Amino acid sequence: MKIFCIGRNYVDHAKELNNPVPKKPLVFMKPMSAVLINNKPLYYPAFTKDLHYEAEIVLKITKNGKHVEEKFAHKYYNEIAFGIDFTARDVQAECKKKGHPWEIAKGFDGSGGLSEFISLDRVDSNAIKFHLKKNGEVVQKGNTKDLIFSFDHLISYLSTIFKIQTGDIIYTGTPAGVGPVQIGDTLEGFIETNLPEKTSVKMIKCDIK
Ligand code: MG
Numbered sequence: 463m464k465i466f467c468i469g470r471n472y473v474d475h476a477k478e479l480n481n482p483v484p485k486k487p488l489v490f491m492k493p494m495s496a497v498l499i500n501n502k503p504l505y506y507p508a509f510t511k512d513l514h515y516e517a518e519i520v521l522k523i524t525k526n527g528k529h530v531e532e533k534f535a536h537k538y539y540n541e542i543a544f545g546i547d548f549t550a551r552d553v554q555a556e557c558k559k560k561g562h563p564w565e566i567a568k569g570f571d572g573s574g575g576l577s578e579f580i581s582l583d584r585v586d587s588n589a590i591k592f593h594l595k596k597n598g599e600v601v602q603k604g605n606t607k608d609l610i611f612s613f614d615h616l617i618s619y620l621s622t623i624f625k626i627q628t629g630d631i632i633y634t635g636t637p638a639g640v641g642p643v644q645i646g647d648t649l650e651g652f653i654e655t656n657l658p659e660k661t662s663v664k665m666i667k668c669d670i671k
Contacts, residue, residue: 464630465492465574466620467518467547471610471635478638487611487619490564492633496574498546503669504572506645510550513643513670516636517594517602517651520545521613522579523630530621535614538626540582544592544651544665545633546575551642574633577651577665584655591654593662594639597647604637611635643670 469488470476476483498504506513520543527538547568554567589607593600611619616634620626643649647670652662 463494467633468635472608472637474638475636487616492569492574495571496569498572498575501667503671505671507570510553512552514549514551514640515643515649516547516549516640518545518547518633518636519590519592519606521632523626524628526628527621527626530618532614532618535617538617541579542582543579544577544653547633548573575668584657593652595650601641602637602639645670
């Protein structure tokens with residue numbers, strides 16, 4: 463299982479961190495040990511003083527593929543989850559400055575918050591609305607219609623470089639509104655579903671300890 467992550471895939475988020483809007487997907491990966499499931503808490507890592515949340519829609523690959531054409535990419539996924547791409551922003555800033563890789567800022571234990579997966583049939587698959595609450599207040603709102611690189615494009619692009627395999631997951635990027643968490647905070651992620659009609663379903667809860 464591989465965990466792909468896409469950076470700067472919403473224009474408003476690229477701008478909030480003063481990053482250029484990318485011409486092709488910005489890809490990084492997390493190790494499997496990063497995955498945080500079953501609403502487990504995240505223990506604030508000792509090596510950062512600026513831990514941030516990034517709310518993202520996560521795709522699960524359901525079929526092996528290589529060089530998948532974009533027009534066929536929809537056959538390679540049918541479920542989504544709510545993900546939190548936890549980021550040690552201060553460590554990442556240092557990495558960026560030095561031109562170093564991001565793994566220590568984004569691949570640490572627990573850095574991949576992940577809800578259960580739900581069928582794409584339950585959502586408006588071309589415009590999935592999601593939001594994140596911190597301590598009960600909405601801090602991020604996203605809609606996948608605003609993605610710079612669509613799900614299909616990401617799968618097609620990734621498959622030109624990596625064999626994509628059943629069980630791989632893709633964190634598809636975060637909208638604007640990323641911010642810090644402190645010990646004692648609670649994050650909750652919601653996805654708007656069609657069944658029942660336009661109801662936001664709580665997908666994930668994560669306490670920072
Ligand atoms: Mg991210």
